[in-house]
Amino acid sequence: MSVRVRLRFAKLGKVRFTSHRDVVRLWERALRRAVLPVAYSGGFRPRPKLSFGLALSTGHESVAEYLDVELAGSVAVEVDDLPARLSPELPVGIDVLAAAPVEPRHPSLQEQVQSCTWRIEVIDLDADRAERLVQDTLAAEELVLTRCRKGRDVTDDLRPSVRALAVVGPSRAGTELEAELAVHPRSVRPVELLAALAPALTEGRVVRTAQWIWNDGARDEPLVAEGLDGALCVPLADASATRRDHPDVRARTGGDEGHTASREPLCTATSTRGSPGSPP
Numbered sequence: 001m002s003v004r005v006r007l008r009f010a011k012l013g014k015v016r017f018t019s020h021r022d023v024v025r026l027w028e029r030a031l032r033r034a035v036l037p038v039a040y041s042g043g044f045r046p047r048p049k050l051s052f053g054l055a056l057s058t059g060h061e062s063v064a065e066y067l068d069v070e071l072a073g074s075v076a077v078e079v080d081d082l083p084a085r086l087s088p089e090l091p092v093g094i095d096v097l098a099a100a101p102v103e104p105r106h107p108s109l110q111e112q113v114q115s116c117t118w119r120i121e122v123i124d125l126d127a128d129r130a131e132r133l134v135q136d137t138l139a140a141e142e143l144v145l146t147r148c149r150k151g152r153d154v155t156d157d158l159r160p161s162v163r164a165l166a167v168v169g170p171s172r173a174g175t176e177l178e179a180e181l182a183v184h185p186r187s188v189r190p191v192e193l194l195a196a197l198a199p200a201l202t203e204g205r206v207v208r209t210a211q212w213i214w215n216d217g218a219r220d221e222p223l224v225a226e227g228l229d230g231a232l233c234v235p236l237a238d239a240s241a242t243r244r245d246h247p248d249v250r251a252r253t254g255g256d257e258g259h260t261a262s263r264e265p266l267c268t269a270t271s272t273r274g275s276p277g278s279p280p
Contacts, residue, residue, distance in 0.1 A: 002039045002049075003071045004106070005079055007086070008098040008223050010063045011056060012207075015093035020055040023094075027067060030089040037072040053109035053211060053222070054116065054183060060190075062208035064116075066109050066222050068102060100223050109222060112213040115163055115182045120190045121204030123174045130167045130175040133197045137165055145196040149186075158196050161188045173204045180212070 011023070018026070028048055031038050040046040049070035056062050071077055082099040090096070122130065137143060143159035161182035168176040181188040194201040212219050 002073050002104075003077070004102040004104055005069050005071060005077075005082065006100050006102045006109075006223060007067045007069065007082065007096055009065050009067065009090075009094060009096045010061075011065055011094055012061045012063070013093035015091050016059055016061045018091075019058050020052075024050070024052065026091060026094065030086055031069065033089040034085050036069075036077065036085075039070040039072045051108055051110075054113055054187075056208060057189065057206075060206045060208065063097070064208055064210045064221070066211065068109065098223050109211075112222065113183055113211045114214055115180050115212045116208055117164075117178065117180045117210040117212070118190050119168065119205075119207045119209055120177045120179060120194070121171045121174060121206065122177060122194065123202040123204045125174040125201065127167060127170055127175050130177065134165050134167055134177070137162065137197055143196045145192060147192055147195075156186065158188050158192065161186075162193065165193075171204070178209075 011018075027050060031048065031050075038048045038050075040048055051068040053066035056065060079099050079101055083096040086096045087094075137159075140159060142157050143162065144155060145158050146153050146155045148154075162179065163182060164178070164180040166178050168178050170176070179190070179193055181190070181193060190206050191203055194203055210221055213222055214220070
């Protein structure tokens, strides 16, 4: 009997320029190097049974990425040991922050996640103008934007998808905003939010700090959802204080099966629960 495990990981620094498809390949190699009993699909070309959460745009960073891995039940695996076991096998900038078992019939991350929280740096935007833009946006009944979807222009009202918006404070290049953006029925990207606020705004550093699901009217992160008793989860991080670019201290001994030197963990994992609010 197989076991399903949910991992939370960070993607920070230069590795942010790695595409989602390449991240999938990196994880397949890391799981193989860690000698974990990953379950495989059947058929002519078996693939490891991995299920990723919402894809992260290339160039954006995150401290709240999720991955479900199905492990074959024939070999016992200590779930609590997975972060320390997997992080050294991944590129610098990708660190496993937490792990927890998931019920076999638990909904997929793609189905569960309803919104994401972002830290968005806006280049050359002063704090006073940022406050005015935020206040105008929250007071507006509509936030209309024309965007390209599947090769054609579509005009949408983004206002219902902007669940929260606030000014965090000044950054090195401008001002940092925090926004909670819905992902259903149609997701809103940070660059689209800025285009709706004012066409001339330019995004700088963008960090996803949380993905949210809803349970009985309460907002939760996926590793503290119902059925994940005792799961660990990293609290919402200050994007300006997270680790970004690091020297590669790992020593390769050759090939995909080479071992790596141990690294300091990105941060300690402690349980947290999101603030209750109005469910979607």
